[in-house]
Structure formats: structure tokens, C-alpha cells
Amino acid sequence: MSRLLISLASLKGGVGKTTSAIHIAGHLSEKGRGGVAVVDRDRTRSATSWSRSGNLPFFVGTQDAAFKRADEFTTLVIDSRGGLENEELQEMAEASDFLLLPTNVEYMSLDAMAQTAEALGAMGNRAFGVLFTMARPGKRLDTARRVLEELGLPVLNATVRASEAFKDASEQSLLVRDVKTNKLAHKCWEDYGEVVQELFGRMEANA
Numbered sequence: 001m002s003r004l005l006i007s008l009a010s011l012k013g014g015v016g017k018t019t020s021a022i023h024i025a026g027h028l029s030e031k032g033r034g035g036v037a038v039v040d041r042d043r044t045r046s047a048t049s050w051s052r053s054g055n056l057p058f059f060v061g062t063q064d065a066a067f068k069r070a071d072e073f074t075t076l077v078i079d080s081r082g083g084l085e086n087e088e089l090q091e092m093a094e095a096s097d098f099l100l101l102p103t104n105v106e107y108m109s110l111d112a113m114a115q116t117a118e119a120l121g122a123m124g125n126r127a128f129g130v131l132f133t134m135a136r137p138g139k140r141l142d143t144a145r146r147v148l149e150e151l152g153l154p155v156l157n158a159t160v161r162a163s164e165a166f167k168d169a170s171e172q173s174l175l176v177r178d179v180k181t182n183k184l185a186h187k188c189w190e191d192y193g194e195v196v197q198e199l200f201g202r203m204e205a206n207a
């Protein structure tokens with residue numbers, strides 16, 4: 001199995017990178033991709049703190065820690081800090097099999113996506129895509145999608161719903177799949193299942 005590298009990035013902070021990295025890694029582990037690692041490249045170490053219970057079914061650690069055990073991993077999911085410089089974003093896109101750009105529908109996030117589109121504009125056909133997180137179906141989401149598509153950004157059809165279940169998951173150091181305090185937690189888990197499925201579809205189309 002060749003090594004797969006999926007990266008999460010955004011210019012704007014707080015848009016769901018860490019939540020997405022953890023749940024994408026969760027689904028990849030469940031699919032039986034052995035040796036999944038989340039590489040925590042944010043110095044706030046949110047992904048590492050999410051894994052504090054030791055109950056996540058994959059490795060979470062710093063880049064140094066992951067490199068030391070590189071032989072064990074076939075899939076790396078990179079969680080980065082918000083507010084990357086354009087060059088860092090471009091480097092990440094170059095290095096990744098897929099660069100996923102989470103965003104919410106707020107004006108400021110969409111404005112940051114416009115800058116992202118500019119930074120990645122020269123990237124040719126590298127595989128990247130925007131993921132709407134914290135999404136509520138409706139006109140605002142439809143408009144946001146149209147705005148980004150008009151900027152030339154590929155937007156995933158799959159979206160991740162807004163739900164407190166994700167906060168419960170991070171507080172309880174669990175995947176949302178295992179959260180018992182929210183009735184819709186399984187739906188939240190399925191949302192990321194669809195994201196992963198679409199990522200694979202898009203990577204295959206690009207190969």
C-alpha cells in the first residue's frame with residue numbers, strides 16, 4: 001500500500017480543521033487502513049489533546065514523533081494551524097495527495113477562501129477541495145457554495161452538519177461515533193464517512 005497524505009488547512013482559524021483531521025483518520029482506521037496517524041502541526045496541540053484519553057484508534061503526535069515511527073504509518077492526516085502563509089499553503093498542496101480546506105459559511109471565512117483561491121490558483125490540477133463544516137442546509141449555504149465555485153474553488157458535495165456532538169466528542173476525548181450524550185452523534189459520524197468517500201473518489205479521478 002503506498003503512503004497516503006491528506007492535509008487540512010485554512011487561512012481562517014476555528015473552521016473545523018482539527019475536528020476534520022480526527023474524524024477523517026477515524027474513518028480511515030475503520031476502513032481497515034492500517035497505520036493511520038494524525039500529525040499535529042499546530043502548536044496549540046488540539047489534536048494531541050483530543051487524543052488524551054488514549055481511546056482514539058490511531059496515532060496522534062507531533063511531526064517529529066510521527067517521523068520517528070514513519071515505518072508504521074501508511075496514512076498521514078496533517079492538522080495545521082490557522083493562518084498559514086501563502087507559501088506554506090502551496091507547499092502543503094504540493095506535498096499532499098489531497099488538501100482539504102474546511103470553511104464555514106460566514107463572510108469572513110469566505111473572504112479568507114478567496115485569498116486561498118488566489119494562493120492555490122497557480123497550482124494547476126493538484127487535488128484540493130473545500131469542505132463546508134458547521135453547515136446548516138439552506139439559502140446561506142447554497143450562496144456560499146456558489147460564491148466559492150465562482151472563485152474557481154472545487155467544493156465537496158459532502159458537508160458536515162453543525163452539531164454540539166462534535167464539542168462533546170472533543171471534551172470527552174472520543175470520536176463522535178462513540179459519543180452517547182447526543183442523539184445525532186451517529187449522523188455526524190456519517191457526515192465524515194461521506195467526506196472520506198468523496199475524497200477517495202476525487203483522488204482516483206486525479207490519479
Ligand SMILES: Nc1ncnc2c1ncn2[C@@H]1O[C@H](COP(=O)(O)OP(=O)(O)OP(=O)(O)O)[C@@H](O)[C@H]1O
Pocket residue numbers: 010012013014015016017018019020042046080081082133134135160161162163164166167170
Ligand atoms: N461540525 C461542527 N459543528 C459544530 N461545532 C463544530 C463543528 N466542527 C467543529 N466545531 C467546533 O468549532 C470549534 C473549532 O473547531 P476546530 O478546533 O476543529 O477548528 P480548527 O480549524 O482546527 O481551529 P484552529 O484554527 O484554532 O486550529 C471547536 O469548538 C469545535 O468543537
Ligand SMILES: [Mg+2]
Pocket residue numbers: 017018019042046047079080081
Ligand atoms: Mg485546530
